Amino acid sequence: MSRQEDAAADRNEVEATDKEYVFGTWAYQSEVDPTQVERADGVRFTTADGEEYLDLSGQLMCSNLGHSADAVADAMAEQAREAAYVAPNYTTDARARLGELLAEVTPGDLSKTFFSTSGTEAVEAAIKIARFYTGKQKILSRYRSYHGATAGSISVTGDPRRLAAEPGVPGAIKAPDPYAYGSTLDPMESLDYIDEMLMLEGDTVAAVLVEPIVGSNGILVPPEEYLPRLKEIAHDHGALLICDEVMAGFGRTGEWFGSDVFGVTPDIMTMAKGLTGAYAPLGATVVTPEIADHFEDEMLCHGHTYAGHPVACAAGVAAIETYREQNLIERASETGEYLGQRLEDLADAHPSVGDTRGVGLFRGVELTKREGEREPFGHRSDKVSKGTTVVDEVAARAADEGVYVANMINTLIVAPPLTITEEEVDEAVAALDAALDVSDAAMDD
Ligand SMILES: Cc1ncc(COP(=O)(O)O)c(C=O)c1O
Numbered sequence: 001m002s003r004q005e006d007a008a009a010d011r012n013e014v015e016a017t018d019k020e021y022v023f024g025t026w027a028y029q030s031e032v033d034p035t036q037v038e039r040a041d042g043v044r045f046t047t048a049d050g051e052e053y054l055d056l057s058g059q060l061m062c063s064n065l066g067h068s069a070d071a072v073a074d075a076m077a078e079q080a081r082e083a084a085y086v087a088p089n090y091t092t093d094a095r096a097r098l099g100e101l102l103a104e105v106t107p108g109d110l111s112k113t114f115f116s117t118s119g120t121e122a123v124e125a126a127i128k129i130a131r132f133y134t135g136k137q138k139i140l141s142r143y144r145s146y147h148g149a150t151a152g153s154i155s156v157t158g159d160p161r162r163l164a165a166e167p168g169v170p171g172a173i174k175a176p177d178p179y180a181y182g183s184t185l186d187p188m189e190s191l192d193y194i195d196e197m198l199m200l201e202g203d204t205v206a207a208v209l210v211e212p213i214v215g216s217n218g219i220l221v222p223p224e225e226y227l228p229r230l231k232e233i234a235h236d237h238g239a240l241l242i243c244d245e246v247m248a249g250f251g252r253t254g255e256w257f258g259s260d261v262f263g264v265t266p267d268i269m270t271m272a273k274g275l276t277g278a279y280a281p282l283g284a285t286v287v288t289p290e291i292a293d294h295f296e297d298e299m300l301c302h303g304h305t306y307a308g309h310p311v312a313c314a315a316g317v318a319a320i321e322t323y324r325e326q327n328l329i330e331r332a333s334e335t336g337e338y339l340g341q342r343l344e345d346l347a348d349a350h351p352s353v354g355d356t357r358g359v360g361l362f363r364g365v366e367l368t369k370r371e372g373e374r375e376p377f378g379h380r381s382d383k384v385s386k387g388t389t390v391v392d393e394v395a396a397r398a399a400d401e402g403v404y405v406a407n408m409i410n411t412l413i414v415a416p417p418l419t420i421t422e423e424e425v426d427e428a429v430a431a432l433d434a435a436l437d438v439s440d441a442a443m444d445d
Helices: 003-010 013-021 070-083 093-105 119-134 151-155 160-165 187-201 226-236 289-294 310-325 328-349 380-384 390-400 422-441
Strands: 037-041 044-047 052-055 112-116 138-142 172-175 205-210 240-244 268-271 283-287 353-359 362-367 406-408 411-414
Touching: 052 422, 070 310, 093 112, 093 283, 093 310, 112 119, 112 289, 119 151, 119 205, 119 240, 119 268, 119 283, 119 289, 138 187, 151 160, 160 380, 172 187, 187 205, 187 226, 205 226, 226 240, 310 328, 328 353, 328 362, 328 422, 362 390, 390 406, 390 411, 390 422
Parallel strands: 138 172, 138 205, 205 240, 240 268
Antiparallel strands: 037 044, 044 052, 112 283, 268 283, 353 362, 362 411, 406 411
8 A cells, every 4th residue: 555545544534524625734735644633732633543643843843831731721701702793993902911911021121012813914014014114125034044824924034935936026135144063154254245135125115024033944043143133234224123033932942932042132023832832822012102192193904804803812911920920930941951952962972963952941953964964854845845754754753652742844843831840851852863763774874
């Protein structure tokens, strides 16, 4: 039997129905093979066939609170009974309170929020706000980035998922990234490149848009001085700095936001995922008072039916209260240190681990097929090709060992719920230890 026939024979009724009627995301549909999850609890989830997995990537790097944040679930249920939905021209205690809480937890004077329902929409709003505010059109972003799936946000995305949407919206220009391990450019040289680009564009760029720590494109942590200097460079050229915190935000780095790691307050910040601990779809775009004031007498020509959805906002309020009450930001910093050391142990034990990097509970394990040579197994084009790569096979072996770990191109993405304990880290590392034998065996002789 072929691999696809094998998968079909194993599917239960739900999985078969889903396969027939629902599109899989970012996929050749013939390769989509959904697994039914029946329960999720703490850092674990259980599939319909009774297999339990430790969730080492918080699903899509979003289940920051773990899978049993009852306070969030209760707040949603209560809000749904009280007033499940009101139009955006009304408000609710949940929406007002969440706006106030975001002003508290975001850095500096970031204080006014536009609510949407996803990271993609948070970025779309940021692009429009930057354009309205500056009167300029171009957005400079970087190649190793993901900012969303819709026309605007995929156009400012650098990774290969943008290629199918090209030429995309006009005005999206791309720069190199601070990627010490895999780029020929030194991270700080890549900043000089951006400086030069902005000079050559001649005051036509509305904003520089970056993930403060790149997420799905490989957990790229810039040098300490990179982000502060990038803000200066952007401002010198009359451009705003937008930090996309959709993945790095809400404790993942051991700080509330990735920008906090570098002591930077961007002009606009986007967030989603951890904002509700993934209990509800909610995006937010937060701006400084100066930008907010601009819209007092200029129309903010943007909106959604579900802007500030009460149930999602109730989830956001309860999520922020849970981060605070359970000290999850500090915990992520402490457990993250431990996780970092344990991943270093794996690098020492496995020649196919080329690099481990990251901050807090936001870490990457990049593979190499030639020891000491930084030669990857997977390439950017694999992200949009059919078939599996060695890093997929490593992840599949980790699943056989009871651990779910996401991966992209050539890197395992380690971003568990912030509630994970050191014992659970040890359990996950033991599974990765077994899984990395797969990439060791696949190395060039
Ligand atoms: C940095 C970043 N921005 C934007 C997005 C898009 O968010 P969503 O998938 O919620 O639309 C993602 C998703 O992974 C992301 O990582």
